[in-house]
Every structure is written in structure tokens, then in C-alpha cells.
Amino acid sequence: MTQNSKSQQFAFAMVIMLFFMWGFVHNLDPVLIPHLKRSFSLSTVQASLVDSAVFIAYFVMAFPAGILMKKYGYKAGILCGLTLFAIGSYLFIPAANTQLYIFFLIALFIIACGLTILETAANPYATLLGDPEKATQRLNMAQSFNGLAATLAPIIGAKIIMAEGYSDAELQLMSESARNAALAAEASTVKLPYFVLGTIIVIIGIIFAFIKLPEIKEETADKPASLTDILKIKHLRGAVITQFFYVGAQVCVLSFFILFAVEVLDMSNKEAAAYAGYGVGFAFMVGRFIGTYLMKFIDPAKLLAIYALINIVLSLFVMFGSGISLIYAIIAIAFFMSIMFPTIFSLGIKNLGPNVKYGSSLIIMSIVGGAILPIAFGYISDLFSNIQYSYVVPLICFIIVFLYGSSGHKIAENKY
Template sequence: MKIVRTKEGISYFWPFVLVTSLFFLWGFAHSILDVLNKHFQEVLVISKAKSALIQAVVYGGYFLMALPAGYIIKRYGYRKGVVLGLLLYAIGAFLFIPGSRLMSFEFFLFSLFIIGCGLTCLETAANPYITVLGDLKYGASRLNLAQSFNGLGWILGPLVGGMALFSTNADVSIPYIIIGSVVLLVAFFFMRIRLPEIKEEEPSADAAVLNKGLWQHAHFLWGVVALFCYVAAQTGINSFFINYVTESDLQVNNATAAMLLSFGGMGLFMLGRFLGSWLMNLVRAEKLLFYFAVGASVCMVIVIGNWGWLSVGGLFICYLFESIMFPTLFALSIVRLGHHTKRASSFLIMAIVGGAVAPVLMGLIGENNMAIGFIVPLICFLVIGIYAMAYKRMTRFS
């Protein structure tokens, strides 16, 4: 595969395969939250805004843990960063066992915060590692391909969560016991292997460019803003997908809505990443990002209109358009940063805190009419479109 080869012909196929397996694990962890959100609203009798604290603590973990994770990776390497992330992930998952006995919302939030810290380590290590694991010009395409398997985790999360949590004898710990056990096995495996440490390419031989501070690179600075907006939009849409569908006049129950989210929304999300990885061999990444941002914005207008199945269809199609945004924004933001790459990754992962903000805001706005709450992701997609349109100008002197 040419996308995992360097200019010198060195192949990183197997390291690529191993690290790509991690993308599935955090996709599952995030997507099951969307089912958990609705489950806690009913079982613990809490409001939409309060249930959105589930996402807030997970993504808050990203904000607090990103810089420490970046320091650990810079000092000890990518592999140890991955192992630490997997162990924290497993600990948080197994805390759901006592949590299911206590049925304390606060204890569940603590468990999810630990999982969030673990996911931060995984993403801080894996995203930039995949980006530099071959020729720089294929960075966005390579990351989109790896993120396609993240999409598989997003499909299985609502499926497993819906089956476990919307049944008559629901036990919230069951899906977390399963994934915690899998994560421990993967952690053991990564302890036994060696990953090659890749030296990031310097952006230019121009000393003036090499001496630039990280925040002086406009494409990185605004990339952080755009990534914040993307995660805000994605998390907000996922969090209230089930609410939106069940509150429509379509007579859809929770279990059916979870299945629609799994195979409909997340299925298109995964398809979009495979499609995006292929299209980036034909279209420049920033151009494709712009087209997809426009498409997602149109979908959100249709969703806000609340026109029955037409709007639900718009909600589904939005998953196709948003699919490439995270890996593409991440890859574009760290282009030609050279020795700043690992530190830049930490700040980009911190931007994932957008996922802590949007669900709470959407819950407050949409408490009585969920459709209105989708104005938040609409604004976010417009910001991403502006970034994509201005990207070439921002990188001209980087």
C-alpha cells in the first residue's frame, strides 16, 4: 500500500494495522454514550441537560488529560502512551460493576471521566502516529482509512448498548464488562510489541519557518477552533439522535431508534470514511472538507425544520458528510509542524472538549423542542466550511 510507505520506500503496514485496531475501541466507547444518555434520562429520571453531563465528563477528561498525555508520549514514546490509555480505559469500564449496584449518577460520571482520560492518551498517541506513518502527502488519506475502523466501533456501540440497556432486565455494567476485558487483552498485547518511533518531517529548510512558534502557524491555530466545533457538532447530534427520533410523530421507540442510530447513522458514518479515504486520492483534502461541510450544513437546516421522515433522513445523511471531518481536520492542522507535531497533537486533543459543551447547550435549548437544539451543530459546520475555504491561504507561508 503506497499510503503506508515513506518516500524512501520503507513500509509501515503492520504498525499501521496494529494502531488502527485502537480506533475501533474508542469509537465503541463514545457511541455507547448516546444510548446511555437516553437510558439515564428514564432510569434515573433526569433532564436532557443533566444527562448531557455524561458527554461533558468524558470530553472534559480530554481537556484535562491532553497535555499530560502529550508529555508522556514525548518523553516515553507512542507505545507507552497507548498502554497507559488502555489501562485507564479498562479501569473506568470495570468501575461500572460497583456503579450498577449503587445506581449513583455521580459515580457513573466518575467512571466515565476515567474512561475519558484513557481515551485521551489513545487519541493523543494514535492520531499523529498514523499521520506520520508514511509519506506526508498521504497523511489525511491514511488517517481517514484508520478512522474508518473507528466507524465500526460507532456502529457496534449503539447496537450492543441498545440491546443491553433497553431490555426488560437491563444491567448497565454488562457492555462495560465486555469492552473492559477486550481492552485489557489489547493492552497486554501492546506491552509485548515494539512500535517504530517515527521522526516527524521538518516543514521547510527555511530557518524563518523552522523557528516559528506553534501558535504562529495559522492553519494550526484555526484548526484547533475547527476541531472544537466538529466534536461539538458530532457529539451533540449523537447525544440527541434518539431523543429527536422518538419525539417526532413517527411512533419510533427507544430500541428501534438505537438500531437506526447503529445501522443507519453510524453505518453511513463508516461508509463515508472509506469513501473519503478514496476520494482524497482524487480531490485535495481541504476541498473535500469544504464540500462535506456545506452538505452537513444543509442537512442541519432540514433537521431543524422538523418535517417528519424528511428531517430524519437529513439527520442520517449528515453522518455521511461529517464522517471525514475529524481525521481531515487533524491531519490538515499538523501539516508541516515538524518538531511541534507531538505538542500540537495534545492541543488538538484538548479541542475535543467541544463535546462537553454542545450536548449541554443543545439539551437546554431543546428541552421542549429538540429540533431547535440542532442550531448548535449547524453553526459548527459553517465554521468548519470557512476553515476549509481559507486553508490554502493560511498554509501559504507555513
């Protein structure tokens, strides 16, 4: 094994750590949404602003992140992202102390700004650390650890954040001041997990500051294209649109799972959180590993189309089915969603040459779908007083993913 190969393997291992950490904080949101919904007596639409605060940051920060890395490299982007990640995590402490919902949203927005920079750096960096022909498999492998975080975060988060409190009936019997004090005490349980998370991120940042990462140079003699020209690239433009809808679907399915289980099946928050971790999160993780393996035999785009088609059928079942089978259908949706983000991403930046960092930024910007589509999901739920009907939103999204996997990913003759 050459020294360069060892260096790339070590760098890939460090990047995997980043995938796990941002996956962990993202998958605390399904716990955070019902927790804050109860603490602040929010509607489903208002609670969905947790996701909006997170994913709007992707739209705001993605292109500046691409410019940052184009000028200073991947390592600088990673360090900047980790710094914002830590700051936002620590802000949960004053947010809990002030008991202002808007403060929680600001803290989440700052965390997400850091995550945007990390994802803009780490996703293309992972594809470049090795054989170009295995870029999609490599990115799916790194994203598998994001799936591991999706398994652990709801379980750990529920144990720490969802502390046993007063029942709704008991709260109704209290005076307003006593009820507010009780809800404030419940809301404050977020302080410890986010303080620990921020401290871990600081430690990881220190490690990254002192290690030497290989700065990958995209091998091309061409100059980067203008933004207008980049947007003319068919398979990239398709990836941007598709990722917008896919992330919207993922957020709707994962973030509202606990609310779905509580409202439709009358589960307790903690029981629903257990299903979220051991069921949805585990399926998401296993799906990534199995999907990565299947890509040795099945073209990634074809696998993407097959998985999207299966999820279209499953979404219809969730809309109109009943009983515990609905939970298992959502777990299956998580399994088949697992490969979608990294596969769309790697297909979108394929053959971009000097434009890969800007192309990466555009795809990361499209994650703003996670801010917009959950509001539609919440609105439909509130409108019909039935969260099942809201699955029409993921249904439409998976149709768009199917179209990209079946034909939209094909590379046209591009001239920069």
C-alpha cells in the same frame, strides 16, 4: 517489501484496532444517555453531562498526554491510555451497584482520560506510518474503523443495555420503593458490556506491551517551539478552533439521535437504536471509506468545505422539516460528517516538524467542544420543548468547518 515497511504496516494494523475500540465505547453513549435519563429521571441537560464527563477529559489530559509521548514515545502513551480505559470500564460495576449518577460520570471521565491519551498518540502516529503525501488518506482509513464501531455499538449496546423493562405508565402505578428497585435493575444492565469491554482492553494492552512498534522520528533539525509560538501558527490555530466546533456538532448529532427519534417521531428506544446503528453509524462508516477514496481526486480541504456546506443545508432541514425524512436527513449529516475530524486533524498538524506532538495535543484538547456544545443543545431543547430547534448548534458548527476548509487551513510562513 522492506522490513521497515512490514513493521509499519503491522503497526498501522494495531493502531486501527485502537480506533475501533475507542469508537465503540464512544458510540455506546447514545444508548447510555436515554438509558440513564430514564433510570435517574433526568432532564435533557442533565443527561448531556454524560458527554460533558467524557469530553472534559480531553481538555484536561490532552497536553499532559503530549508531554508523556514527547518524553517516552508513542508506545508508552498507548499503554497508559489502555490502562485508564480498562480501569474506567471496570468502574461501571460499582457505579451500577451504588446507583449514583455521579459515579457513572466519574467512570466515564476515567475512560475518557485513557481515550485522550490514545487519540493523542494514535492520530499523529497513523499519519507518520508511511508516505507523508498520503497522511490524510491514511488517517481517514484508520478512522473508517472508528466508523465501523459507530455502526455496531448502538446495535449491540441496545440489545444488552436497553433491556425490556416497565413502561412509564406501569412505573407510575408502583410505590416509590418498588419503582426505585425497578429502575435500579434497569440501570444495572450496563455492568456486563463494560466488564467485557474492560477485559478486551486488558488483552489488547498485553499485546501492545509485548510487540515492538516502530518509534517514528520526525525528521527535522529544529527544536520544538514554545507553546506561545505554536499557537501563532495560523493553520494549527484554525484547526484547534474548528475541531472544537466540529466535535461539538458530532456529539450533538450522534449522542442525541435516539432521544430525537423518540421525542419527534415517537419511536421506541430499540427502534431508534436500530436506526442509530444501521442508519447513522453505517452512514458514518461508509462516508469515511468513500471520503478516503474521493481524496485521491479531490483536495482534502476542498472536500471538507463541500461536505460542511451540505451539512449546513441538512441542519436547516432538520430544524424545520417533519416526518421520517428528518431521520434520513440526520443519517445524511452523519455521512458528510465522516471525514471531518481526521481531515481537520491532519490539516492542522501538517508541516509542524518537531511540534507535531504538541500540535496534536492542542487539537485533541479542543475536543472539549463535545462537553460544552451538547449542553447548549440540551438547554435549547428544554427551553423550547422541541429538540429540532437544537440543531441550530450543529448548524453554526458546520459554518465554522466550512470556513476552515475553504480558507483557514492554508499554511502561512511559520518560523519557530
